[in-house]
Amino acid sequence: MTNPVKLEIMIPSNTADGLGAQEKLVSLMEQFEYSMRDVFAMRLSLEEGITNAIRHGNKFADDKSVIIRCDISTEKMRVVVVDEGAGFDPEDVPDPTLEEFIERPCGRGLMLMRAYLSICEYSDGGRCLTMERERNSPLPILED
Amino acid sequence: MSKPDRRIDIEEISGVTVARLLEKKILDEANIEALGQELFALVDKDGRKKIVLDFTLVEYLSSAALGKLITMHKKVTTAKGKLALCSIQKDILDVFKITQLNKVLTLCTNLDEALTKF
Numbered sequence: 055m056t057n058p059v060k061l062e063i064m065i066p067s068n069t070a071d072g073l074g075a076q077e078k079l080v081s082l083m084e085q086f087e088y089s090m091r092d093v094f095a096m097r098l099s100l101e102e103g104i105t106n107a108i109r110h111g112n113k114f115a116d117d118k119s120v121i122i123r124c125d126i127s128t129e130k131m132r133v134v135v136v137d138e139g140a141g142f143d144p145e146d147v148p149d150p151t152l153e154e155f156i157e158r159p160c161g162r163g164l165m166l167m168r169a170y171l172s173i174c175e176y177s178d179g180g181r182c183l184t185m186e187r188e189r190n191s192p193l194p195i196l197e198d
Numbered sequence: 199m200s201k202p203d204r205r206i207d208i209e210e211i212s213g214v215t216v217a218r219l220l221e222k223k224i225l226d227e228a229n230i231e232a233l234g235q236e237l238f239a240l241v242d243k244d245g246r247k248k249i250v251l252d253f254t255l256v257e258y259l260s261s262a263a264l265g266k267l268i269t270m271h272k273k274v275t276t277a278k279g280k281l282a283l284c285s286i287q288k289d290i291l292d293v294f295k296i297t298q299l300n301k302v303l304t305l306c307t308n309l310d311e312a313l314t315k316f
Contacts, residue, residue, distance in 0.1 A: 058284075068253045069227040069228075070228075072225050074223065076225075084234070090289075091289070094258070094289045095238070097225075097258060098258065098260065098293070101225050102260060104262055105262070148315065150297060151297065151298040152290040156298065156299075156301070156302055157268055157271075157272065157302060158268070159264075159265030159266070159268045159269050160262075160265050160299045161261075161263075162261035162264055162265075163260070163262075165261075165295065165296065165297060166261055166293065166296060167306070169296045193292060194296065
C-alpha cells in the first residue's frame with residue numbers, strides 16, 4: 055500500500071513548464087499504479103487545465119505564476135490549479151457541440167475535463183480549478 | 199526517410215496524400231503549432247486536395263490539436279478537396295466522440311477504408 059502524497063509546484067506562465075509539471079503528476083499516478091485509462095484521462099485534463107491557466111488566466115505574463123497542488127492516494131487524485139488572471143465565468147463558455155460552434159477551432163478543453171473528471175469545479179471567480187478523478191471512474195456512454 | 203524535426207511523414211497512394219503523424223503526444227503548444235503549419239502547407243503550399251491523416255502512432259492529443267484538425271478540415275473543404283482520418287486509437291476516438299467531432303470529420307478504422315473515401 056502506498057501512502058498518500060501531497061505535492062505543490064509553482065511554475066512561470068509558459069506551457070513548457072506546464073508540460074514539465076504535468077509529467078511529474080503523471081509519474082505519481084504511475085507510482086500509484088493507476089490504469090492506462092485513468093492516466094489518459096488525467097493527463098488530458100491536466101494539459102487542458104494548466105494550459106488554460108497559463109494562456110487564458112495569466113496570458114503568458116512573465117510576472118505571474120501558476121500554482122499546482124496535488125493530493126494523490128490509492129483511491130483518487132485531486133489537483134488544484136490556481137492562476138493570477140482576471141478570472142472568468144465558466145457558464146460563459148459556449149457548448150462546442152452546438153451546430154453554430156462545432157466548427158470553431160477552440161473551446162473544447164472545459165468540455166473534455168468535465169467528461170473525464172469526477173469533479174471539475176472553478177472557484178475564486180474562475181482563477182482556481184479543482185480537478186479530481188477517482189480510480190477507475192467510468193467515461194460517459196458514447197454513441198458510435 | 200523523414201527529417202527528425204518533421205511532425206508528419208508523407209506518402210502518395212493512388213493519388214491520395216497519406217500523412218502519418220509521427221508524434222506520440224500531440225500536447226505541447228509549440229509542437230501543435232508546428233504540426234499545424236506542416237498540415238496546412240499540404241493544402242496552402244502544395245495544393246493537395248485528397249488527404250488522409252494516419253493516427254497510428256498517436257497516443258495523446260489535446261483540444262488545441264483538435265483545433266488544428268478542424269482548421270485543416272475547413273481548408274481542405276474550401277479547396278473542394280476531402281480529408282479523412284484513420285487508425286485512431288480507442289482513447290483518442292473517445293475524445294472525438296465526446297466533442298462530437300466524429301460528426302464533422304471523416305473517421306476511418308484503417309488506411310484501406312480511408313482510401314475508399316476518395
